[in-house]
Amino acid sequence: LLQDTGSWPASFHIGRRATLAEINALDIDIRPDGKGLPPGQGNALSGQTIYTAKCAACHGTGTAAMNVQLPGPALMNDSAGANRKKLRTIGNYWPYATTIFDYIRRSMPYNAPGTLTPDEVYSITAYLLYANRIIDQQTMMNAASLPAVEMPAKKLFIADDRQGGPEIR
Amino acid sequence: LLQDTGSWPASFHIGRRATLAEINALDIDIRPDGKGLPPGQGNALSGQTIYTAKCAACHGTGTAAMNVQLPGPALMNDSAGANRKKLRTIGNYWPYATTIFDYIRRSMPYNAPGTLTPDEVYSITAYLLYANRIIDQQTMMNAASLPAVEMPAKKLFIADDRQGGPEIR
Amino acid sequence: LFKSSYGRMIQTAIPESLYTDDPTKVVGPPPGAVGARSPFEHPVKKASDTSSRTPLQDLYGTITPADLHYERHHAGVPVIDPHKYELLIHGMVDKPMVFTLADLKRFPSVSRTCFLECSGNFRSNKETLTPQEICGLTSQSEWTGVMLTTLFREVGVQPRASWFLAEGGDAAVMTRSVPVRKAWDDAMIVYAQNGEAIRPEQGYPARLLLPGWEGNTNVKWLRRLELSDQPFMTREETSRYTYPVKDRIRQFSFEMDARSIITFPAFPQQVEKGWIEIRGIAWSGWGKIAQVEVSTNAGKTWQPARLQEPVLDKAHTAFRYLWQWNGETTEILSRATDETGYTQPTIQQLLNARGADMGGYHLNPVTAWVIQRDGKVLFRPEKWK
Amino acid sequence: LFKSSYGRMIQTAIPESLYTDDPTKVVGPPPGAVGARSPFEHPVKKASDTSSRTPLQDLYGTITPADLHYERHHAGVPVIDPHKYELLIHGMVDKPMVFTLADLKRFPSVSRTCFLECSGNFRSNKETLTPQEICGLTSQSEWTGVMLTTLFREVGVQPRASWFLAEGGDAAVMTRSVPVRKAWDDAMIVYAQNGEAIRPEQGYPARLLLPGWEGNTNVKWLRRLELSDQPFMTREETSRYTYPVKDRIRQFSFEMDARSIITFPAFPQQVEKGWIEIRGIAWSGWGKIAQVEVSTNAGKTWQPARLQEPVLDKAHTAFRYLWQWNGETTEILSRATDETGYTQPTIQQLLNARGADMGGYHLNPVTAWVIQRDGKVLFRPEKWK
Ligand code: HEC
Ligand code: HEC
Ligand SMILES: [Ca+2]
Ligand SMILES: [Ca+2]
Ligand SMILES: [Ca+2]
Ligand SMILES: [Ca+2]
Ligand SMILES: [Ca+2]
Ligand SMILES: [Ca+2]
Ligand SMILES: [Co+2]
Ligand SMILES: [Co+2]
Structure with a gap:
């Protein structure tokens, strides 16, 4: 399948060099070490207001499954790390706090993705960490503090050890 | 690709036996030896009338290409076996007279296929043989006489001798 | 006299009035520009809000017709103008570059037939389930595109780069981290499926193809690849597409088992x-x-x-x-x-x-x-x- | 607020109004029952009165999408009800038999990918010809059906039978004589194409498949096979599909050369x-x-x-x-x-x-x-x- 590239030129001279501005316009991802986080900040107090306005309609404010079926999954658990078998949430299943920022900024609100400011995303992230009993209501989330948050579920994650061969894993 | 049929039963018992009536309803083909020809007859005189009514609109009555583009190909040549390079017709290109009967009965008239009676098909066949200078105007075509007609082009036909391998044929 | 429809019908819509007891007596529609299924055949995907499933029980052989390929999107199917499409490759590379769709098609190309399967492909709750309902989140196509190595060679991927982020241009801006070893193995960026341009539901105009790896990693509507020395830990590889195994959570399960x-x-x-x-x-x-x-x-x-x-x-x-x-x-x-x-x-x-x-x-x-x-x-x- | 079309669009008709400068900001149509081409892609066959040609220059890889498979009919495309369809095999056989479509599908099946090509596939009259115009009367599919030998075994083809007539159920009632040796080699009766039921233009519900042999012998809408000890000399193998070679006319040219x-x-x-x-x-x-x-x-x-x-x-x-x-x-x-x-x-x-x-x-x-x-x-x- 792979080509015999022995006779290939060092470059085909197809495509063009990307400019820094082009890269910055698309480079929205956040790594666990915080690389990619923008300037800005917010805490759970401001986050709760935004969440109520822009998120609660789909995700609810409760922690348990309600009788009504909501468009989006529940995001909160009563106590960090608990009830994982019943309900998988940020508090008991997410290994990195940076993922919350990254995902909300790129994909939420579902019906208007990419519309939140960095301060709004920091605030909502802080609120979701607070509502999952991981940080307190005043703690400011920013490029320095967010990657430092220790997530309860982190220790549970292991890399896949399947490797082909007869053993069922 | 072919299956290993070693373990197969002698019959899968799928499908059913055909009845004679079923076979006869579909078995409309005519072989060069006349097998399949129905009872009936006709000659070029009666054939010309039917041809004019049911065929000429698409095939014309002339022998050469006319200025108007007809829906169907020309069927006649001035003299049997001539002008093959200019115009391929029954007279100079068709090796078997039975093919005329077979084809007209199954496929013509193009817009009403399968509507001609055996007598009509014998008559038109006789007319086309006559118009191509192969038989005369009175000769009756029927199950005995039609297969006996010697077609001028027959001697030209050879079986394909290509057989794969380097030679270009 | 005129039972014939010769020249008047269009084949993409054969009306019921043409049905006849004896098709040998009625001239049918002439050759057309685009064919269509028989009016007697109606294979359909079974759709939910988030996915639709290939009707495996209605298919023969091994190719899935492109319009019956299973779907799983996280924010619907984007409409992407192929003339505006660009793929950015950056991060731990010597030369960050942008490729248009026409650029991708100019590189040496490869075709391969392989399956895709969503790693959530299993249902088992009742007796009256069809193959489509049990495991219709798998389909197969002949894919054509450029080997990812060909592009990685062009941008000069740095030796320390061990992962790359693949990002889609849909409204979920879907992202997954992929080990660079898969690129050296058999990863592709594909723009064609079963002989023609890839379909919108499968990532038009170009997607990542990681043969044998869970569907979600084969990022559709691909807009960006970023080379890195670590995974990015996106939502799709932490909150989703991971699963409890005894008291742990197994992550980065790429290969789909037999x-x-x-x-x-x-x-x-x-x-x-x-x-x-x-x-x-x-x-x-x-x-x-x-x-x-x-x-x-x-x-x-x-x-x-x-x-x-x-x-x-x-x-x-x-x-x-x-x-x-x-x-x-x-x-x-x-x-x-x-x-x-x-x-x-x-x-x-x-x-x-x-x-x-x-x-x-x-x-x-x-x-x-x-x-x-x-x-x-x-x-x-x-x-x- | 409601830029989103989530849940309201049907994917088979994405309206122009959905086109957007930034597809990452607009949720697209959800998964659907049947997919469709991108509104930016319009591959079409080039049709004349008697044939239509595959757009070879628009294709990738080796599979021809079924709706772009070339067409050549002699009296249009018949509409055949699969529930009424029957195949008769008779002549020099021990047991003349009738098979329904369901019967054909019950026999042991085989899939194979091969090309079809009309033996009249060449144009050369001007400089401005596309591959489609020069030789678009060839296409390729993955075919599934039953080996003809399987059926010949069932009816008991007699040792002296050396040819069979294949007859279509279209308004041309198309017929060709085929040497029995092709059946023992690799002939099939196929009912599926590229994973789904064969398309009407390619012979729905079943056709003869003679891999490598000129398109016309692969009789579509197959209704009858008659075993014989000689060819039938039908119009399609005498007046047509023969050609002058020096001072002779070459007949029964089956294989398509490289x-x-x-x-x-x-x-x-x-x-x-x-x-x-x-x-x-x-x-x-x-x-x-x-x-x-x-x-x-x-x-x-x-x-x-x-x-x-x-x-x-x-x-x-x-x-x-x-x-x-x-x-x-x-x-x-x-x-x-x-x-x-x-x-x-x-x-x-x-x-x-x-x-x-x-x-x-x-x-x-x-x-x-x-x-x-x-x-x-x-x-x-x-x-x-
Ligand atoms: C119109 C409905 C809707 C709105 C409004 C909405 N969401 Fe969502 N959200 C969803 C859906 C649907 C998903 C699941 C998407 C998927 O699985 O691809 C989701 C997923 C999420 C997830 C991931 C959950 C998990 O378990 O993986 C987070 C976090 C989230 N939303 C946060 C937010 C925030 C914060 C807001 C407001 C700023 C918001 N959402 C607004 C519908 C919505
Ligand atoms: C509505 C137009 C039309 C009418 C009416 C019509 N034909 Fe035809 N005929 C055609 C066409 C078109 C073809 C070519 C079909 C093909 O190549 O598959 C044809 C082909 C033929 C051929 C084969 C010619 C060859 O060179 O191979 C014969 C013989 C023929 N017709 C005889 C007849 C006869 C006899 C009648 C009347 C009983 C008739 N046709 C009425 C349109 C017509
Ligand atoms: Ca980045
Ligand atoms: Ca017969
Ligand atoms: Ca057609
Ligand atoms: Ca793995
Ligand atoms: Ca869809
Ligand atoms: Ca031969
Ligand atoms: Co999936
Ligand atoms: Co042909």
């Missing part, structure tokens, strides 16, 4: 006593299918099925097994073995390996069909929760 | 100086393609092209050749060699073998594309009449 399913006879078919060709498909994300075995006595004994040649790497492989049914109630099953020696497990073997809380991803159990005395075929549900 | 065509670059493409991957397809009715050679200097020297694996028997085989164009006017050509050692000839070699009056069937000459200084690509017409 699997098979009998697609005939299957619910809702009803069969007759006598010779039956048992048919199905088998596949493995680890390589070629080495063997498929079929049992017609509820798993007591197993016989090898015939595999349709050519057996391709990481590809749906048709299998067939000739069986004479005596009219007694029984169960038929299939199990695939791949070239690494892995044999498709039972649900019990999976439970033993992963624990009772094993979650819904990467489940590939042997599935059984019950043939009743009346010839009706029912799925045998697996209960483990 | 052939290839470059589909990129080709008219109406315009290319740029630099690296170009020359692409095309090659095929032979006699077996596998053994080699394709490409010349970029008007035939002075030839280099082997890469063949896309797997190379299948009697199948379109994709070839590719990497070339650096220096901007000078030149001609590019391809020529196929099959496993029998036959190499695709020039038109002059065909003329030498067949004479000046050689007719229009079974012409497979090497075709050349002229690359002009401005990058425009033109066909080089062959003049011989």
